[in-house]
Amino acid sequence: MSQIEQFGNSITMTSSEIAELTGKLHKHVIRDIRGMIDALEKDGPVLGHREVLDARGYTENFYLDRELTEVLILGYSVPLRLxxxxxxxxxxxxxxxxxxAIIPQTLPDALRLAADLAEQNSSLQLVVAEQAPKVRALEVLxxxxxxxxxxxxxxxxxxxxxxxxxxxxENxxxxxxxxxxxxxxxxxxxxxxxxxxxxxxxxVDDESGQQRVAEQVLVTRKGLARLGEKLAGRVA
Structure with missing residues (x-):
């Protein structure tokens, strides 16, 4: 059962829930979180997380805000990230x-609320536009x-x-x-x-020792279904 907390305006997820969702051992998720925080702290203090200890002084849970949660799962497989x-x-x-719900009591409050909502709507539209390429990249992956x-x-x-x-x-x-x-x-x-x-x-290149790579064409599940339709003559 998740416990919902907030850092500022961001909700959090616990390390135990991340472990449950991904099928990983909780101690391994805690290890991953510590590694992430250590790496980020090289550039300064890391905010957006809280560590809860049990009576013995061992880590019972980490609470991560949305940003740190997303950073953590970047190292996991696509299905687990999803x-x-x-x-x-x-x-x-x-x-x-x-x-x-916030109900304005005066005309100035109502006008201020309307302005805030309009600003939030504009910000959300910008976020959607910025996230669209990332969403498509996740779909492709x-x-x-x-x-x-x-x-x-x-x-x-x-x-x-x-x-x-x-x-x-030919096609x-x-x-x-x-x-x-x-x-x-x-x-x-x-x-x-x-x-x-x-x-x-x-x-591996004999001289440089670097890996030699090339792009290979793969057919997706969607492409396989499309091929089946075309080759069966159902699609022009």
Whole structure:
């Protein structure tokens, strides 16, 4: 059961609830939080967290504000991040629903409240605009988690890999740059979410010792469904 607290205008999440949502051991979440705080404190004091100790002096719980919670889960997998973010939204809705209504008693108070609400509305619109690319990036990451290579996609749709590569090229899903043997996805297909690029490690350079990487085209679950429709003749 979560305990809702607030740092300023931000709700908090406990380390124990983060552990429950992510399936991690609570002691491992506490370890991750300590590592995060130690890293952030190199640039100065870190606000937005509170540590609660038990009778023995051991950490019973950390309380993190929204910002620190989001920083912490950046190191977790996409599905786990999504669970925590959804829970943050739920907590925010609970706090909003229980917030006392402010009823202006005078005309100046009413005008001031109207001005404050208008300013908040403008700020929210700016936040939505700023967060839109991040939301889309999260969607792409989620799609990538279930994406498969074109060879495996060919098996799923009942085609020979060579035939599917040819179909994808002819229908402007993939292409090759001049002088390169590697396939790339057309930008519209990336925007549609039917294909994604994933970095693939090719090996280690003998001279520099650095990893050699290249982009590999993967078919998302959405792309696989789309291919099934097209190849079945249901979509023009």
């Amino acid at each position: 669970k925590v973010i959804r829970r943050l939204h739920e907590l925010e809705q609970v706090v909003t629903c229980h917030a006392p 989620t799609e990538t988690a279930g994406a498969i290579c074109i060879t495996d996609a060919a098996k799923q749709v009942g085609m020979q890999p060579k035939a599917l590569f040819q179909w994808l090229q 402007r899903w993939i292409y090759r740059r001049a002088g390169s043997s590697r396939w790339l996805a057309y930008q519209p297909r990336l925007q549609q979410g039917v294909l994604v690029h994933k970095l693939k490690v090719l090996g």
